[in-house]
Amino acid sequence: MAPVKLANVRKSFGAVEIIQGVDVDIVDGEFLVLVGPSGCGKSTLLRMIAGLESISSGEIAIGDRVVNDLEPKFRDIAMVFQNYALYPHMTVERNMGFSLEHRGHSKSEIAERVQWAAQILDLAKLLDRYPRQLSGGQRQRVAMGRAIVRNPQVFLFDEPLSNLDAKLRVVMRAEIKSLHQRLGVTTVYVTHDQVEAMTMADRIVVMNGGKVEQIGTPLELYDRPANRFVAGFIGSPAMNFLPGTITRAGFEAGGVTLPLPGPIAERDGQDAVYGIRPEHLALDGEGLEAEVLLVEPMGSETQVTLRLAGQQMIAVFRERISARPGETIRLRPDVAAAHLFDAASGARLN
Amino acid sequence: MAPATSPTGSDHTGSRRRPFWTMERRDALAGYLFIAPQLIGITIFVLIPLCLVFWFSLHEWNVLAARFTYTGAANYKALLSDPGLGEVFGATAIFSLGLVVLNMSLALLLAVLLSQKLTGITVFRTLFFSPVVVSLVAWTIVWSFLLQKNGGLNAILQVFGLEGSNWLRDPTTAMISVIVVQVFKNVGLNMILFLAALQGVPKELYEAARVDGVSPFKQFRRITVPLISPTILLTSIITIVGSLQVFAQIAVLTQGGPGMSTTVLVYYLYQQAFQFHRFGYGSTLSIVLFVIVAVLTFVQWQMRKRIVFYER
C-alpha cells in the first residue's frame, strides 16, 4: 500500500502529445477511477504508471520512490489487463503462482499464497483448469488472483469488465469493490463507463484529450461539474443543455425565460449554456410548455424525450406519465440544481 | 414465429418414399468430388509407385543384362550383410541431426531477431528468405565453387591471414560443409514459419510477464517456446523428412565422398540403382528409407502431447 503521485506527466508518440500534463495525488489505499471517452489517453497513463510505457516528461512516484526509469517488476505494482492476458498454456494455479516463481519464493510459500487468493476469489475448484476451460467471469477472477497473490503496493486495472456481459459486469463490479475494501490496496482503475466510475470510485479523474478535466468524489462531479464536458460525461441519461443568454430577468433561450441559479448582476448579457439534469425537471401546471416526443416507461421511472425552448431534452419522472407523443406538458426546472456554463470556454459560472 | 405444424409435415419423417439424392448423399458426393483431384494424384504419384517399388524390391533387376527375376526376400537379406550400409546410416544420421539442429536453432534465432519492430526489417526478412526460391542446383553449384581449395571462401580467409582447408575434399570438413550449404538454402522457410508463429503470441502476455518480473530469457523459454511449440513440431517434421531426402546437393558438392563420408541413404540408393544397375536392391533401400521416414514422423506425431504444450 502506497500513495501514487503524478506530477506534470506528459507523453508524446512522435510529434503528437497524448498526455498533456497530468497532476494527480492518489492517496494511500484510495480507489481512483480514470474515466473519459475513447482515445483520451487513459490506458496510456495507466501503462506509464505500470512502467510499460516510458514517460516523456514529468514525474511519477510510488510511495516515496520516483519510478520514472524503473522497470515494471521493480515498481511493486500488479496489473489486470482488459483481455486478462492469462498464460494459455498454464493452469489457473500456475498462472497465479507464475510471478512468485520468478521472485524467488519457495514452493510452499507459493502454494500458500495461491490457496489464499483462490479462497478469496472462489477459485479453489478451478485451480487445475486451463484458461480456455473457464468462463469470462472466471477468467476475470483468475486475472485478479494473479494480481493479489503478489501483495503489491498498487493495483492497476485497465477496463477489466469490458469483455463481460451486462449482468456479470454488475457482479464483478461489486466483487472488485469488496476486494478493495478487504485488502485496502491503492487502486487505479481505468474505464470509459461512467456508471462503473460512479459506483466504484473513492475519487474520479475525468480525462479528455490527454488532459484532466476534473478530479473529485463521484457526488462532487455529479453535483458541481467544473465544466460542460464533465457535466455531459457524468450522469445517465446525460445532462440537458440549453444555449442562451443571461439577462436580469433570467436565462433567455428559445423564447422562454428560466429562473437563474445564483446572482448574475455582473453577467448581464453574457452568452451561456444552461444545464439541467433529467431528474431535475418536475411536472408543474404553471411551468414551461414542452412538447412530448417519446415516452419510455421503465417501471420504477418514466423517461420522456421532449422539446423545450426549441431544444430536445430528456426528463426522468418518478411518477408514471400518461402523456402521448405530440401532447404538451408543463415542466419546472429545479433552480437549485441547475448549472450555468460559459458558452465559449464551457467553464462553470455558478 | 411459432413453428407451424403443416399437414404435410409427416412427409419429412419418411412415410413417403425418400428420393435417392437425399441431402446427405448430395453432401457426400460434393465432398468426394472436392477431394478427388488430390486422391487421384496421390494414387498415381505416390501409392502406385510405392507398390511398384516394393514389387521391384523382391526381384533381382539388372537393366543392362535385361534380367528381372523374382528372388523373394533375398534383397532384404543382402541389406544385413551389406558392408557399406553401416557407414551410410552413420552419415545419414550425422547429416540429418546436424541439419535439423542447425537449421531450427538458426531459424528461431533469425525469427526472434527479425520480429523486432525496426525500420527496414522487411529488407532483412526478404534477404534471408530469398535462397529458398533460388534454384537448388544453381545455389549448390555456386557454393561448390566458393568452397574449392582456391575458391572464394578461402580467398576471404586469406585476407585475414588464415589458411582454409579444401572444404569439400577433406573428410573432416566435407560433411559440415554440405550441412551448412543446405542450412543456408532452407533456413528462410523455417524462419518465416517461426516469424508467423511469433507474431501470433499476444503481446499482452509479454507485458503481463514484465509486470510479473519475468526476465526476457525466461519469457522466451516459458512463454514464447510453449506457445509456438505447434510450429516447432511442424518445422521439425518437415526438416527431418526433408533432410532424409537430400540428393542433388550431395551429387553436386561431394558425390558422396571423400570415401563414403557424405554418402547418405538417398545417395547410396542412387549409386546402387543407377551406377551399379542394381534396381532391385535400390528399390529395397527405398523401402527402408520409406519406413524410416514413416516411423520418425509417427513418433514425432505421438510425442506432440509432450512437445506441444498448447493446442488450440
Ligand SMILES: Nc1ncnc2c1ncn2[C@@H]1O[C@H](COP(=O)(O)OP(=O)(O)OP(=O)(O)O)[C@@H](O)[C@H]1O
Ligand atoms: N504506440 C502508440 N503510438 C502512437 N499513438 C498511440 C500509441 N498508443 C496509443 N496511441 C494514441 O494515444 C491515444 C490514447 O490512447 P489510449 O489507448 O491511452 O486511449 P484510451 O483512453 O485508453 O482509449 P480506450 O477507451 O479506447 O481504450 C489514442 O489517440 C491513440 O491513438
Ligand SMILES: [Mg+2]
Ligand atoms: Mg484503453
